[in-house]
Amino acid sequence: MTAFFQSLGMTYEWAWFTSTIAGILLIALPLMLAVAMIIYVDRKIWAAMALRKGPNVVGPFGLLQSFADGLKVFLQETIIPSAANKGLFLLAPIITFTVALLAWAVIPFNSGAVLADINVGLLYILAVSSLGVYGVVISGWASNSKYPFFSAMRAAAQMISYEVSIGFTLVCVVLWAGTFNMNGIVLAQQGHGLGFVNGFFFNPLLFPMWVVFLISALAETARAPFDLTEAESELVAGYQTEYSSMSFALFWLGEYANVLLMCTLNAVLFFGGWLPPVEWSLLYYVPGWLWLFIKIFFFFFVFSWIKATVPRFRYDQLMRLGWKIFLPLSLLFVVLISGWLMLTRYGV
């Protein structure tokens, strides 16, 4: 894109600057739109599974429901509890929202269509997603209220616990792909399964890691069945209890952007990203970003499905799963995979 702006007569620096800004907008704006629609989809799927109709009033099939909701919260008054720590109280939703957008910088939407094609793309994602916990923890503390505080404590413990196993599953992927670069990881999956299937999920050593990743992703985004941070039966609405209007909306947007990110990571890391599902030249006529979107949508459906069907975990079960099952399992697979690669690829 830089070259295009340069051809308009800009200097290199200006062209780079403009193209980067344009790139950011190109990702962020559709993402926000997608989040609005995905909230609608989530409610629809959930309703369908509960044999309800779901939103069906605003717009055709209720399609504009999210926008109506957005307009409503936008027009509401922001209420700050008098005992709250004002600065941090307002900072928390901003952090959640910003961090949810940051990670998209390294996601490849097509061959070479990535905002920042950096060497350490996957590490960047890990780094950014580890920041997500701050929004929750700070909001919980700054609200100066009992339920948000409990929720913050739970969130801190939960996210750190599952980040560990996520880290190890990512290490497995990186070992096999041989690079931290996201595009490199996608390309490494080309024809991975018998020279025909695109995606690491086809690999018997990586498939269990995908399962671990999927479940950890649910815990990391605090989706059901791991939504203990906002368990309405115990904590009212968790860390969001004291929030209203736009600050509340920012939490929601951030949360769903994170869910979409996790779906995207599932697609990019284990299901071939923008590659077609199988290696067949005809399928390459479909643009890569469409394949990616189909995969993302599929995983989002899985997430909604789980949310609609699986009961909430108890907190000690959550910790047990994270530390006593996923951590040893993912460690074992790091050893197995590196051993296998040493044996076959690098030759001992």
Add this chain to the structure above:
Amino acid sequence: MIQTLAFYLFAAMVIASAALTILARNPVHSVMWLISSFFNAAGLMIIIGAEFIAMLLVIVYVGAVAVLFLFIVMMLNIDFAELRAGFMKNFPVGIAIALVLLAELVLGIGAYRAGALELGVPDGSAAPILGASNIENIGALMYGRYLFLFETAGLILLVAMIGAIVLTHREQRAPRGHQNIAKQIARQPEDAIVNTKPEVGKGVQL
């Protein structure tokens, strides 16, 4: 140009955040400034091309260590008035130490400027592989030349882990109702549900 700007931005932010870490009245604010300081330090690492270290700094310090700090600080009720009471008492000592450090700094910089300090020439044992990314470089050194030390460092972490468990773990005397998850999952509807068609007024025998 952009690098210079970015450097001064990050460097100024590191120093300002570090200062605010000490000056903030609220311990939670202190931790937040500390996080900001880590973050900007990571930015400095990126400027010198050490992107791997930068990411690790964020993942490890910001993502894990500082969260635990925050966790603890939020749990504790630190009375700052009490802490401050001791502050005035130790103030002269603090000033003295600060002056000594300042003098050392000035002398050090002065000596360096005057060319009196001769830094050693690196012996090249950790020279980078040109053209390789810095993950590859670090990996090659850690698993090559410094393999022994790297593995031993792992043992140190193991000791720390054993230590934490030894000093804090207590066997629960009466464990809570034990849950056998495998048994729960293995339970089928047929094991639990019986369909019967009782006749009117007969009731059901279970």
Add this chain to the structure above:
Amino acid sequence: MELQASLSLIAPEIVLSLSALALLLIGAWGGDKTARMNSIAACIAIAFCFAIVAPRVCAGVGGPDAVAFFGQFKADAFSGFAKLLIYAGSVAALLIAPNYLERVGAMRAEYPVLVILATLGMSIMVSAGDLLTLYIGLELNSLAAYVLAAFVRSDSRSAEAGLKYFVLGALASGILLFGMSLTYGFTGTTNFNAISTVVAGGLSGGAMFGLIFMLVGLAFKISAVPFHMWTPDVYEGAPTPVTAFFASAPKVAAVALLARVALEAFGTQVDAWRQVVVFAALASIIVGALGAIGQKNIKRLLAYSSINNVGFILVGLAAGTAQGAASMLLYLAVYVAMTVGSFVALLMLKNENGDQLESISDLSGLRSVSPVLAFCLMSMMFSLAGIPPFLGFWAKLVVFQAAVDANLVVLALLAIAASVIGAFYYIKIVKVMFFDQPSGVVLGKSDGVHWALLIISTLVISPLGYLATSWFGDLAQRAAATLFLLS
């Protein structure tokens, strides 16, 4: 410099790490009932390492053949000699602990694991050929030691000792690291031999600072004055078997490490560090002797005694010659025997309930209650004081001889004078045991392991020990010589 060759040189360290991991797993699954069996297994593992190292020491291996991992690790006879002493101290700590810890309800499966890991750390320390190895080994040992000091959780003194040790130890590590970074910055290398080549032409101011900071950090670890404050508190608070361990093996390791830094990395600049070492030596001897006089608790007294002894060891280092290094090794050997013996004797002082006695007044009239114990403890005290028929005298003699040969006559004279002060409190204990009215509180029975260890260490330091001096002195001489071999 193949990996295989390097691995064969670190065989004892590999054995130690693998056994630590295996015992940890056994302990994790088997629970605390495996503690006793684990201790025995740990002793066997360490004995195995002893068997690997011993032939290398006898052969006096040194030079390039003994260097592993690009000069980071040196398996020469000097480190081997120190390792043998360390292993002996560790085995003693493993053998005497189970009975004590079981009585206070703190014998857990992790104890032998932590002792092995501490031993591994020390083993790496004495073999350090690089600043990084030095630090890694030191931290491995220190971290395990902090936990061991606080091992009896139910005892607040033990927790206090652990915390104190940890905070001050971390400070010392920080100082050491600072010194190391300065040294690296001004010499451009972390390798000991390379450092000595760089500083041969002259020591720059920065490197000088680095050296001093490193000496300070290490002085902390060997509890040399003026960095000894933690010693009495930690020794008193830590469980007695652990104190016995602290007083023996880590001292050997830290002293050997100090010798490596001073003689190997800065061996070309002896004058730069000699004054510091001389000061620390004299101050340790004097403070150790004076501080011990007022003590009522035997563990505190032994802590000051160890400070005092470190002073004498540093006299050997101050000589800066191969002879000095050899005398240090010999002193350390005798010191380990004396320390282990004294602490075992201390462990055997129990009242009728089997509780430990730690106060000096409890010793009164020990002669009439348990003459053998009293006699052994007397030998220990006389030996620590350096009174002739016992081996402690010979150890002091070789150290002074090395100092005199290196033209440090004044230092030797002052040290001799100060050792007379030290003799006072050692002899006071003997007087309490043999001439005071029996207090009648020492009644408890001791088990065979304690008796065996006590008798062995008494035999070692008894006049019988002189039979081995020529062979032993020769061994130490050859071991020390490898420190001066260029590789």
